[in-house]
Amino acid sequence: MTLRIHNTLTGGKQEFVPLREGEVSLYVCGVTVYDDIHLGHARSIVVFDMVSRYLRQLGYDVTHVTNFTDVDDKIINRANEEGVDPLELSARYIDRYFEETDSLKVRRADAYPKASESMEAIIEMVEAIIDNGYGYATDEGNVYFSIAKVEDYGRLTNQRLEDMSGAREVMQDPQKRDPKDFAVWKAAKPGEVAWDSPWGRGRPGWHIECSAMIRSHMGDLIDIHGGGNDLIFPHHENEILQTEAVTGGTLARYWMHNGMLQLQDEKMSKSLGNFLRVSDLLREHDAQTLRFFLLNTHYRGPLVYTEGSLEEARSSLRRLWNTWRELQAYRRSAAGADDAAAPLERARAEFRQHMDDDFNSRAAISALFELARELNRMMADGSMSAAGAEAALELMGEFDEVFAILPDEGDGGELDAVVGLLADVRQELRRRRMFDLSDMIRDRLKEAGIQLEDQGEGVKWKRI
RNA sequence: GCCGGGGUAACAUAGAGGCCAUGUGGCGGACUGCAGAUCCGCAGACGGGAGUUCAAAUCUCCCUCCCGGCCCCA
Known part of the structure; x- marks a missing residue:
């Protein structure tokens, strides 16, 4: 190639x-x-x-x-x-x-x-x-x-x-x-x-x-x-x-x-809408979302920005983030035997092939999504091994050297401990079917920007 | 006027002769106290018209619409 x-x-x-x-x-x-x-x-x-x-x-x-x-x-x-x-x-x-x-x-x-x-x-x-x-x-x-x-x-x-x-x-x-x-x-x-x-x-x-x-x-x-x-x-x-x-x-x-960035049906209006300052956009959106939006189309084509563009980019990107974070958690409790070599190799080859074709980042990102789906499936049925999860993280990290769209590292630390504690309390409340209290914890954490998600036996959390 | 880039399902984008597109959103199902995430499945497309071909979203021709360049601009 x-x-x-x-x-x-x-x-x-x-x-x-x-x-x-x-x-x-x-x-x-x-x-x-x-x-x-x-x-x-x-x-x-x-x-x-x-x-x-x-x-x-x-x-x-x-x-x-x-x-x-x-x-x-x-x-x-x-x-x-x-x-x-x-x-x-x-x-x-x-x-x-x-x-x-x-x-x-x-x-x-x-x-x-x-x-x-x-x-x-x-x-x-x-x-x-x-x-x-x-x-x-x-x-x-x-x-x-x-x-x-x-x-x-x-x-x-x-x-x-x-x-x-x-x-x-x-x-x-x-x-x-x-x-x-x-x-x-x-x-x-x-x-x-x-x-x-x-x-x-x-x-x-x-x-x-x-x-x-x-x-x-x-x-x-x-x-x-x-x-x-x-x-x-x-x-x-x-x-x-x-x-x-x-x-x-x-x-x-x-x-x-x-190619040029285009704004939807906005002509030469002097109104602020015509001039999207990066500094303003960064107040509402993270860098990864902006990068994803910009790279999710071929560089030579036109790119149209509309009202919901970045929100959609964000939703899409979260899918990738989710897999990325799941993998981090999964590798510690992995029980499967499959090292995921086949999907990883396929993704690696596709990524390379698309990037080699005049930096087709859009197509390369599609390959990333396909990989995410396969990895999610393997985690859901528990067939992936810890080594597989490790290799998957490594590969996604490799792609991210080029795109830089994955989450910043280091959510953890003290916050991790505190949220973990709240999550444990909530689990106990749920076990006792005290849902009003358990929901309160979840809702309040959400207000604070942290989302709890119930998984089979455990609980995950992430920043939103 | 001249030169480019585009018009792909509800939306955003890949693809460039035949083979499963990707994401968001929608619908149905699995899971579930609820929510979310995830998985499985479903629907839905190639601006218009001719032509080439066994076969065209992909090739040729004509038309049409959008954007950019021809002073500065990523």
């Missing part, structure tokens, strides 16, 4: 062969830090978290880099509104980014370069673009990338230049040689954050930071470049051009793009 990846460049799935055996370089476009991240950002972040986790599970030594765009019009505008320094504003949102992605159980990337800290590499790159005849500076201190020498502009989008909309003819810098030329360095307007450069004070253009950061952090050619599919054009297209103008070679071998 080999990993196959859908490559936007070719429009189809290809076998994944890394540049250097056993190593993968993965660059994912990050966010512009002028506000909190929303569920759409979370989708991209969680998807590529899953990708890098799976690559690691396959044994690759993964170098995962994600950038922060901290120099940008929107940041400057927002900072002006608030009367703070732009870099101070972006630093604040970078902190928040980490708080939220940590909460989402996203593994930290290996590096998070910022535009503001990559000026040397950016300026060097702009110079090289000019030296190689792909760029020109204007009197005003702007530097544009000239598409005149580019033969296949639009290759990532499979579009021809002529077909693209001409809506941009407005508000053009008259010094541009072609309307499609794009800025790699922008002269600073009075009062803007700016850096010294050979062309005067200014700041980087829209796309140059990624090209420069990739080059300085990961080299001229990387394995996988990822991002949302809204970045394909022009951002990634232009990244490619810039890098090729400098290195003479390709930028990335595989381009992966996640």
